[in-house]
Amino acid sequence: MEIKVEKQVEIMAPVAKVWDALTDHEKFGTWFRVRLEGPFVAGEVSQGHITWPGYEHIRWVATVKEIVPEKLFSFTWHPYAVDPAVDYSQEEPTLVEFRLEPTASGTRVTVTESGFEKVPEARRAEAFRMNDGGWTQQVKNIEEYVLGTK
Amino acid sequence: MERSEALSGSEAEAFAALGDWTRLLLVVRLAAAGEDGELCSIEELSVYVRQQGVRLTRQAVTKHLRGLERGRLVRGERHGRERLYELDPEGIGAMQAYLEMVSRHWEKALGRLKEFVEGSE
Numbered sequence: 001m002e003i004k005v006e007k008q009v010e011i012m013a014p015v016a017k018v019w020d021a022l023t024d025h026e027k028f029g030t031w032f033r034v035r036l037e038g039p040f041v042a043g044e045v046s047q048g049h050i051t052w053p054g055y056e057h058i059r060w061v062a063t064v065k066e067i068v069p070e071k072l073f074s075f076t077w078h079p080y081a082v083d084p085a086v087d088y089s090q091e092e093p094t095l096v097e098f099r100l101e102p103t104a105s106g107t108r109v110t111v112t113e114s115g116f117e118k119v120p121e122a123r124r125a126e127a128f129r130m131n132d133g134g135w136t137q138q139v140k141n142i143e144e145y146v147l148g149t150k
Numbered sequence: 151m152e153r154s155e156a157l158s159g160s161e162a163e164a165f166a167a168l169g170d171w172t173r174l175l176l177v178v179r180l181a182a183a184g185e186d187g188e189l190c191s192i193e194e195l196s197v198y199v200r201q202q203g204v205r206l207t208r209q210a211v212t213k214h215l216r217g218l219e220r221g222r223l224v225r226g227e228r229h230g231r232e233r234l235y236e237l238d239p240e241g242i243g244a245m246q247a248y249l250e251m252v253s254r255h256w257e258k259a260l261g262r263l264k265e266f267v268e269g270s271e
Contacts, residue, residue, distance in 0.1 A: 003249070005249055005252045005253045005256060007253065007256040007257050007260055008260075009260040009261065009263070009264050011263070011264045011267050011268060012268055013267045013268060017267055018263075018267055021263060021266055021267045021270075022263070027266070030266060031259070031262040031263045031265070031266040032259060032262070032263075033262075079252060109260060109263065111256050111259070111260060113252060113256065116248070116249065116252070
């Protein structure tokens with residue numbers, strides 16, 4: 001059983017246009033806030049720098065997996081690899097998949113990030129320090145997340 | 151659904167600990183007990199797991215509980231002759247906080263993609 005996060009958005013534009021915004025490296029960089037050094041190529045490593053103010057020192061490194069025109073764009077990466085002193089390449093990456101589907105009024109984009117069962121505990125502990133929610137509610141949420149993916 | 155042990159020693163991870171249907175059932179049962187302020191014995195947990203259609207020995211359930219303990223999702227303590235179990239709020243919280251953070255990140259990113267595409271008509 002995998003632990004994953006899935007989000008969807010409906011965009012009022014044709015699939016071709018959304019696909020272009022997703023896979024053209026400069027357009028991707030605009031909304032994702034990363035300056036990429038070159039186009040996405042399946043099987044190759046994509047590199048660049050985050051352009052988010054305050055995070056410009058962080059490098060973007062992802063390995064492009066699949067580019068199926070107007071349907072699927074996927075890559076693996078190390079989520080929240082924000083500490084320059086840590087060598088994240090030794091850790092198991094997660095898989096990010098963008099899937100596009102035409103709808104009556106435009107395009108549905110579904111993003112799925114999976115493989116969190118392999119993310120080291122230390123990485124999650126960072127997030128925990130920022131969290132002040134009650135743990136009973138947290139357990140309920142976990143049931144939703146995990147059972148929802150079964 | 152038995153699976154080979156994915157956990158090893160103190161480096162065991164909470165996510166790996168949950169990557170198994172039996173372990174998830176144990177966490178769900180302990181969460182329900184926790185709401186009533188109760189702890190569970192291995193016997194109670196074994197019965198519950200069998201009720202859910204998973205055929206496991208008490209010994210196998212004990213092994214899963216140890217895996218969950220190493221992943222800090224569950225903690226056990228000795229009460230007389232028995233060992234009783236409850237959820238470990240810290241481990242559970244860390245995992246949830248992490249998934250929430252990832253989830254928020256993607257929600258925002260998709261929002262920016264939408265704005266970018268729709269704004270460039």
